[in-house]
Amino acid sequence: MKYWLTCQNALMATLAYRGNLVLNLLTTAVNVMVTIFMWLAVYNFSGRSDIAGIQPNQMVIYLIVVNVLALIFSAEPIFKFSGLVRSGNLSVVLMRPINYFIQSFWDYLGRGLPFLVIYGLATGFISPVFRRGLLYALASLLLMGLTYGMFFLMITAISLCSFWLVQVWPLRPVLSALFLLLGGQAFPLQVLPPTFAWLIYNPFSLAGNQLTLLLLGKLSLNQILLAGGWALGWAVVALGILKIVWPRGIRSYEGVGS
Amino acid sequence: MPSPIISVDHANFSYVTFTKQAGFSGAWHDLFHRQKSTVAAVQDVSLHVNRGEVLGLLGANGAGKTTLIKLMTGILPINTGDVRLFTDQVPFRKRPAFLQRIGVMLSQKSQLAWDLPPLDTLVLLREIYYIPHDAFTTWLAFLTKELAVTPQLHVPVRKLSLGQRIKFELICALIHKPEILFLDEPTIGIDVSSQANIYRFLKQLNRDTQMTIILTSHNTKDIEALAQRVAVINHGHKIFDGTVTGLISRYATVPLLEIVTDTPLDPLPTHVRQVDATHYEIDATALTELPIDPRRILSVNRHNGSLDAILTQLFSEEAPTQ
Amino acid sequence: MLKIYRVLVTQSLAETMTYRVTTVLTALFGVLFYAIELITGGVYFSFTPTIYGWNFLDYLNLITTANLISYAYQFLFVAGHEDLVDQILDGNLDYSLLRPVNSYWFHACYRVDFPSLVTLLLTGGIEGVILSKLHPTPLNLFLYLVAVLVGIGFVFALNQIMVTLAFWVDGLSALNGLPEDLMDASARPAKIYPRVIQQLFLWVIPSLAITNVPAQFGHNQPTWLLLWTALVTGVLLVISYIEWQRGLLKYVSAN
Structure with a gap:
């Protein structure tokens, strides 16, 4: 119940700064438009109706969806955590009878809720995911859930570097560059030469590229399971990092602070 | 000029x-x-x-x-x-x-x-x-x-x-x-x-x-x-x-003296008002000389005679009607 | 005036030296995002040799020129503009009113942003290589440079107009990113856009013209649009100057 409140507050915060939300969406929309027109021109002049198995109209959906996913998979927890460490408020938070990470997860969920709803609606209405039998639908839902949890754990693991770094703002452009290039936001990774095929199982690609292809119905059951396996693997890695780094971080924090 | x-x-x-x-x-x-x-x-x-x-x-x-x-x-x-x-x-x-x-x-x-x-x-x-x-x-x-x-x-x-x-x-x-x-x-x-x-x-x-x-x-x-x-x-x-x-x-119109003595005054002279044990006030307009033995006085202050006191009084007055 | 500017530049350099790590990182990220644009462009042209008559080299010329304009603006003015927003919102312009210098230019040129100089020089170098392969005629090369200067003026004027709005509306700081978004979206061949969008951004708010015109001179396709962009930029500069004067009056009366 108390975590649900966190989620609600986070959603309210997103909605309260409507101006920022609208401008954020506007910027994204402009970027998506530019990329869409560029791709349509590429289809037009290459004379192909299919690039890496994606048709022009599917490419339009791909670009829109992957940009919505980029908004869902934000790196905000890093900056929130860093703020707590810098201000010394982390001690206060840790004394509360709640688990900080669980609370942070609900906060993450609340902030991303408007975009999650958009992704959910798109999956429900456009996507063939739920018309391919129960097993496929369940596997798809599992992949979405796993990937979401995995990415949150990844970001949380990265946020722990706040214990040792004075400034974490450089992570913002780095992570958005990674999502652009490795997450398939600038272009679907499938258009790259086959030598780069291994790239699609990196955490950013799982969150951006794979979830978009899933929505387009481009993933077979096997591919879903494979992606799910990778997501699980990355989640375990992130969890491992958290388990190892957290106690050391706390020690260095208490040594320096208070 | x-x-x-x-x-x-x-x-x-x-x-x-x-x-x-x-x-x-x-x-x-x-x-x-x-x-x-x-x-x-x-x-x-x-x-x-x-x-x-x-x-x-x-x-x-x-x-x-x-x-x-x-x-x-x-x-x-x-x-x-x-x-x-x-x-x-x-x-x-x-x-x-x-x-x-x-x-x-x-x-x-x-x-x-x-x-x-x-x-x-x-x-x-x-x-x-x-x-x-x-x-x-x-x-x-x-x-x-x-x-x-x-x-x-x-x-x-x-x-x-x-x-x-x-x-x-x-x-x-x-x-x-x-x-x-x-x-x-x-x-x-x-x-x-x-x-x-x-x-x-x-x-x-x-x-x-x-x-x-x-x-x-x-x-x-x-x-x-x-x-x-x-x-x-x-x-x-x-x-x-x-x-x-x-x-x-111009503004220190009421010359009120604040006097602190070493020990309490007994008996209390006329025109002198006791504020607390060794702290007294005298309306100077009523007197030509102090009715207190100078050797017992620790300090004399003219109340309403400092710039601070005058300004406090001036600024607390109502705004003139506009 | 030149002497004052020299002092301001020296001060910017001194400040940059205080935040060395930030400087290096900012420069690196500039390079990083330029590299992403290059890779993305490479992906597009791996499927077709030309798009609306632009080959990969022409396209590189276009995005590099667009970057050149935006980094030049950032180097020369962005730090001054950021500072100006703070000064207006904090009501800290009183001293500017009391100094015997032109406050519009003083604030616009208050700081240069050295991190952007690194990326500016880098894109400048790359653009040099691209131009040496495109072989523009001397006249076209000259007009290319003129068009780039007009572009810098255009981006400056748009931002100046946005920033000065802070005199009237607070909480508008998020809008200050709009000119940047506009210029980012304009770093593409104009022809990829539907006709309406093309007309709008070639003629009304000629941001597409600002990036496309110098690129065209670069590959020897001169265009009269340069005159139009120069005219619009001039008008925008005048508007921003009048807005500044009005803003100061407004600032004074809200004192």
């Missing part, structure tokens, strides 16, 4: 504010029918300052003294009346030749670059005011020595104490050797020794260079230490113009 260096004649300045209503419906209402109200910050003020004078502007917060400074320096335009400096300069026109001749230091505002040493800001001002390099170096060395901040010239501003920062703000205002120096709350928030240092320096400057100094303050110590003349501003009106002693003698 030479004409005054500053002439303010029947100056008026008012500004418009919008009152905000609370809540969403209030905000909605404000969107279409904003409640305008005109605030008269300066009303029919006349003031004449001669070259070489030090004038203190006294007033409570919001009395209009900072506004008056802004009118004289040309930051604000007057609505009606006339403000002239150097006999023919209208401040708001901001002629470069005019700006070159005045120096201004505003409290709460800073012209020092935060991450750089004060010297960098001063070098910028050197170029802005076309100060020759040699003159700049000598004058700056003199200023920093007098204000005891020479070692801090190369320290980033963010690492300076408030007192050091204020001294450098003052140096910024003085670097082009202005003929008139305007100081708005120059010693706000700094320690007593820095204050004393600044007073001594400004007095010396006024004596040696005949620099005219206008300062505002609600700290009466500033005024008593520096000003030869004070003008009291209350609710936008000038209510007094004269010397500090003149101000005290």
Whole structure:
């Protein structure tokens, strides 16, 4: 119940700064438009109706969806955590009878809720995911859930570097560059030469590229399971990092602070 | 007689504010029918300052003294009346030749670059005011020595104490050797020794260079230490113009003496009222000499005789009806 | 005026030296995002040799020129503009009113942003290589440079107009990113856009023309549009100057 409140507050915060939300969406929309027109021109002049198995109209959906996913998979927890460490408020938070990470997860969920709803609606209405039998639908839902949890754990693991770094703002452009290039936001990774095929199982690609292809119905059951396996693997890695780094971080924090 | 260096004649300045209503419906209402109200910050003020004078502007917060400074320096335009400096300069026109001749230091505002040493800001001002390099170096060395901040010239501003920062703000205002120096709350928030240092320096400057100094303050110590003349501003009106002693003698109408003795007085002399064990009050109008043995007196104070007490009384009075 | 500018540049350099790590990182990220644009462009042209008559080299010329304009703006003005927003919102312009210098130019040129100089020089070098392969005629090369200068003026004026709005509306700081978004979206061949969008951004708010015109001169396709962009930029500069004067009056009355 108390975590649900966190989620609600986070959603309210997103909605309260409507101006920022609208401008954020506007910027994204402009970027998506530019990329869409560029791709349509590429289809037009290459004379192909299919690039890496994606048709022009599917490419339009791909670009829109992957940009919505980029908004869902934000790196905000890093900056929130860093703020707590810098201000010394982390001690206060840790004394509360709640688990900080669980609370942070609900906060993450609340902030991303408007975009999650958009992704959910798109999956429900456009996507063939739920018309391919129960097993496929369940596997798809599992992949979405796993990937979401995995990415949150990844970001949380990265946020722990706040214990040792004075400034974490450089992570913002780095992570958005990674999502652009490795997450398939600038272009679907499938258009790259086959030598780069291994790239699609990196955490950013799982969150951006794979979830978009899933929505387009481009993933077979096997591919879903494979992606799910990778997501699980990355989640375990992130969890491992958290388990190892957290106690050391706390020690260095208490040594320096208070 | 030479004409005054500053002439303010029947100056008026008012500004418009919008009152905000609370809540969403209030905000909605404000969107279409904003409640305008005109605030008269300066009303029919006349003031004449001669070259070489030090004038203190006294007033409570919001009395209009900072506004008056802004009118004289040309930051604000007057609505009606006339403000002239150097006999023919209208401040708001901001002629470069005019700006070159005045120096201004505003409290709460800073012209020092935060991450750089004060010297960098001063070098910028050197170029802005076309100060020759040699003159700049000598004058700056003199200023920093007098204000005891020479070692801090190369320290980033963010690492300076408030007192050091204020001294450098003052140096910024003085670097082009202005003929008139305007100081708005120059010693706000700094320690007593820095204050004393600044007073001594400004007095010396006024004596040696005949620099005219206008300062505002609600700290009466500033005024008593520096000003030869004070003008009291209350609710936008000038209510007094004269010397500090003149101000005290004019308003200290009830001479009430506060006396502290070493031991309690027994019996209590007539006309003496006991406040507590060794603390007494006497209405001096009723007596020609003190009815208390002088050897037992620890201190005598004339209540209502300090500038502070007078100003507290003056400023707490109701605003004149407008 | 030039002497004052020299002092301001020296001060910017001194400030940059205080935040060395930030400087290096900012420069690196500039390079990083430029590299992403290059890779993305490479992907597009791996499927077709030309798009609306632009080959890969022409396209590189276009995005590099667009970057050149935006980095030049950032180097020369962005730090001043950021500072100006703060000064307006904090009500800290009183001293600017009291100094015998032109406050519009003083604030616009208050700081240069050295991190952007690194990326500016880098894109400048790359653009030099691209131009040496495109072989523009001397006249076209000259007009290319003129068009780039007009572009810098255009981006400056748009930002100046946005920043000065802070005199009237607070909480608008998020809008200050709009000119950047506009210029990012304009770093593409104009022809890829539908006709309406093309007309709008070639003629009304000629941001597409600002990036496409110099690129065209670069590959020897001169265009009269340069005159139009120069005219619009001039008008925008005048508007921003008038806006500044009005803003100061507004600032004074709200004092």
